[in-house]
Amino acid sequence: QVQLVESGGGLVQAGGSLRLSCAASGRTFSSYAMGWFRQAPGKEREYVARISRNGVITDYRDSVKGRFTISRDNAKNTVTLQMNSLKFEDTAVYYCAASSRVLPTVIALLYDYWGQGTQVTVSS
Secondary structure (H helix, E strand, C coil): CCCEEEECCEEEECCCCEEEEEEECCCCHHHCEEEEEEECCCCCCEEEEEECCCCCCEEECHHHCCCEEEEEECCCCEEEEEECCCCHHHCEEEEEEEECCCCCCCCHHHCCEECCCEEEEEEC
16 A cells, blocks of 8 residues: 655746655555656646656656656655646646556556645746
8 A cells, every 4th residue: 555645736937847746655665656647627637757666767748858857766755746847738736646567657547546636836
């Protein structure tokens, strides 16, 4: 069982930055691939970024490449999403998720545990 708690959301002007953190409980954090997803009002939840168990493999959706960076610290049981050059269309509730699969996936249904989400609002 893994419990995930996101933090770091807020209101920021376009072009600004935010750093989201996800703290995981449990002793087996390094056994999970991690992902960040987001959901804007009236839209489907969508994949944002993913990272492998050891942090070597990372991947991003095209619209955030070069602006967002995912990282993890297995000693601290945390995964972070650094978001720079934020755009209005990045506004959404952001969720971190844990997957027991060997490699991280972009498919939300394949994640086993989810946080409660943190709101990111970018003003234009």
